[in-house]
Amino acid sequence: MAITLDGTNGMTNASWTTAGRPASPSTGQFGLNTTLNQLEWYSTTSAAWIPFSDGAPYSVEYLVVAGAGGAGTTGGGGGAGGFITGSSTATPATAYTITVGAGGAASGTNYTTASNGVNSSALGFTSIGGGGGGSYGANGASGGSGGGGGNEDATALRTGGAGTSGQGFAGGNGVQSSNRGCGGGGGSSAIGATATAGVGGVGGAGTANSFSGSSVTYAAGGTGGSGNGLANGASGAANTGNGGNGAAGGGIPGNGGSGIVILRYLGGQRGTGGTVTSSGGYTIHTFNSSGTYTA
Numbered sequence: 001m002a003i004t005l006d007g008t009n010g011m012t013n014a015s016w017t018t019a020g021r022p023a024s025p026s027t028g029q030f031g032l033n034t035t036l037n038q039l040e041w042y043s044t045t046s047a048a049w050i051p052f053s054d055g056a057p058y059s060v061e062y063l064v065v066a067g068a069g070g071a072g073t074t075g076g077g078g079g080a081g082g083f084i085t086g087s088s089t090a091t092p093a094t095a096y097t098i099t100v101g102a103g104g105a106a107s108g109t110n111y112t113t114a115s116n117g118v119n120s121s122a123l124g125f126t127s128i129g130g131g132g133g134g135s136y137g138a139n140g141a142s143g144g145s146g147g148g149g150g151n152e153d154a155t156a157l158r159t160g161g162a163g164t165s166g167q168g169f170a171g172g173n174g175v176q177s178s179n180r181g182c183g184g185g186g187g188s189s190a191i192g193a194t195a196t197a198g199v200g201g202v203g204g205a206g207t208a209n210s211f212s213g214s215s216v217t218y219a220a221g222g223t224g225g226s227g228n229g230l231a232n233g234a235s236g237a238a239n240t241g242n243g244g245n246g247a248a249g250g251g252i253p254g255n256g257g258s259g260i261v262i263l264r265y266l267g268g269q270r271g272t273g274g275t276v277t278s279s280g281g282y283t284i285h286t287f288n289s290s291g292t293y294t295a
């Protein structure tokens with residue numbers, strides 16, 4: 001549609017559908033998107049069409065997962081990073097700090113409790129880093145989800161750490177037995193399993209979510225270490241908030257997985273920041289590392 005200038009009736013803008021947008025737009029080029037029924041302009045900086053805003057806040061859904069805890073030496077699985085979702089509002093032209101927490105380090109050879117994961121935050125909401133797994137003879141730490149308890153022969157009970165209400169669950173206990181078995185880290189949907197003699201507890205279940213456009217399970221607890229040998233524990237995958245797995249006696253335990261922040265809203269792109277995709281009518285901003293969301 002051509003631009004029409006009329007001294008009485010004003011200007012009629014060029015128009016297009018979302019699918020029929022100009023193929024090679026220049027910065028500042030604007031027109032009416034008839035699919036979305038809104039004016040939009042092209043930003044070469046963002047490589048995206050940006051809607052004209054009336055300055056009113058708009059609804060943004062968020063998923064915030066913290067970094068998970070590391071596993072203990074011959075010890076409990078790492079607790080999952082705190083997991084929260086919800087809806088908030090964003091004010092146009094406002095910059096919001098996005099923090100993506102790192103995973104906690106597994107404990108070293110000194111049999112101390114492993115490190116907790118680091119908190120993640122967005123739009124004023126914070127998820128708590130997962131608790132570190134307890135090493136042989138140590139309790140699991142509290143966090144978004146609690147770390148699993150270590151084994152302590154038959155002399156004492158080593159307990160899992162507590163989770164944070166609404167974000168995750170407690171870790172499982174270690175077993176009182178000379179045959180090593182350490183508790184599983186808590187997950188965002190279930191507690192970590194208590195160990196049995198010679199068998200580590202399974203980590204608590206995570207939560208499946210489709211914010212990214214496909215179903216991904218976040219914030220699962222790590223499995224506790226068990227027995228003797230040199231089998232190493234796997235680390236939680238990056239940007240999942242999954243806890244590190246414990247190792248068999250003499251093995252190397254796993255680190256916690258880092259967190260993630262995902263924001264999404266209905267319609268065409270309005271803000272900038274993160275990796276921008278679209279699915280199911282939503283514009284999606286994914287932050288795999290800390291950054292800024294500008295509404």
